[in-house]
Amino acid sequence: MNHRYLILLIFVACALRVNAQHYKYIDSTKIYGIARYKLQVKANPDKQLVEIKKYIPEIILDLRYATTNNFMHRRMYTRAKAYARLPVVKALQQVEAELKMQGLGIKIYDAYRPYSVTVNFYEMAPDTNFVADPRKGSKHNRGCAIDLSLINIKTGKELDMPTGFDSFSRKAGANYMDLPPQQIANRELLKTIMAKYGFRVISTEWWHYDFTGWEKYELLDIPVQAL
Ligand SMILES: C[C@@H](N)C(=O)N[C@H](C)C(=O)O
Numbered sequence: 001m002n003h004r005y006l007i008l009l010i011f012v013a014c015a016l017r018v019n020a021q022h023y024k025y026i027d028s029t030k031i032y033g034i035a036r037y038k039l040q041v042k043a044n045p046d047k048q049l050v051e052i053k054k055y056i057p058e059i060i061l062d063l064r065y066a067t068t069n070n071f072m073h074r075r076m077y078t079r080a081k082a083y084a085r086l087p088v089v090k091a092l093q094q095v096e097a098e099l100k101m102q103g104l105g106i107k108i109y110d111a112y113r114p115y116s117v118t119v120n121f122y123e124m125a126p127d128t129n130f131v132a133d134p135r136k137g138s139k140h141n142r143g144c145a146i147d148l149s150l151i152n153i154k155t156g157k158e159l160d161m162p163t164g165f166d167s168f169s170r171k172a173g174a175n176y177m178d179l180p181p182q183q184i185a186n187r188e189l190l191k192t193i194m195a196k197y198g199f200r201v202i203s204t205e206w207w208h209y210d211f212t213g214w215e216k217y218e219l220l221d222i223p224v225q226a227l
Pocket residue numbers: 110118121129130131132138139140145147166205208
């Protein structure tokens with residue numbers, strides 16, 4: 001190999017290393033940035049992160065991490081837009097259509113969340129019952145988890161649920177029973193309809209649902225404003 005070619009090769013390799021983001025808790029190759037995400041979407045359009053409101057215009061957004069009204073007490077996103085992978089949003093569309101027949105709707109607290117935000121959460125509140133372990137990443141980072149609640153379409157008000165969003169308490173448990181019957185009924189209604197369309201609640205948070213098949217979607221670290 002000629003010398004000039006070798007030097008050029010070393011230079012390109014160094015430049016790539018400098019540009020590559022390093023992560024503290026996980027092998028950095030497991031986290032996809034915008035360039036690798038775009039290549040994936042070209043090969044498989046189902047990997048697209050789509051804006052939920054565009055597919056479900058009636059949906060109510062209460063994106064707490066785009067405000068200071070959250071457990072971090074600071075804005076974690078600079079844009080108040082909710083995204084998720086295309087099949088996740090199509091399933092949510094079906095949930096919404098069925099709820100509508102009962103006079104109910106969906107309010108979203110969070111959806112796709114960049115991996116770096118999960119790291120920030122964990123460093124502030126390292127309790128993996130309530131915040132994903134950054135060594136594994138969150139289903140939110142895969143665009144496959146939704147934090148949500150039910151609303152009454154007529155009043156626009158949230159149904160009475162066991163706790164508020166991100167109440168990191170035992171009462172927030174998806175099977176906690178020491179509650180008024182109406183709160184249990186509302187939580188169970190959400191669970192039943194979400195399960196019907198492929199979403200599973202996690203045991204510690206009644207508002208957090210993972211989409212079946214999340215394993216097929218990589219962990220992403222793309223800021224919401226770059227989508
Ligand atoms: C932080 C909370 N809203 C949440 O989403 N927790 C789960 C466990 C997660 O971080 O994936």
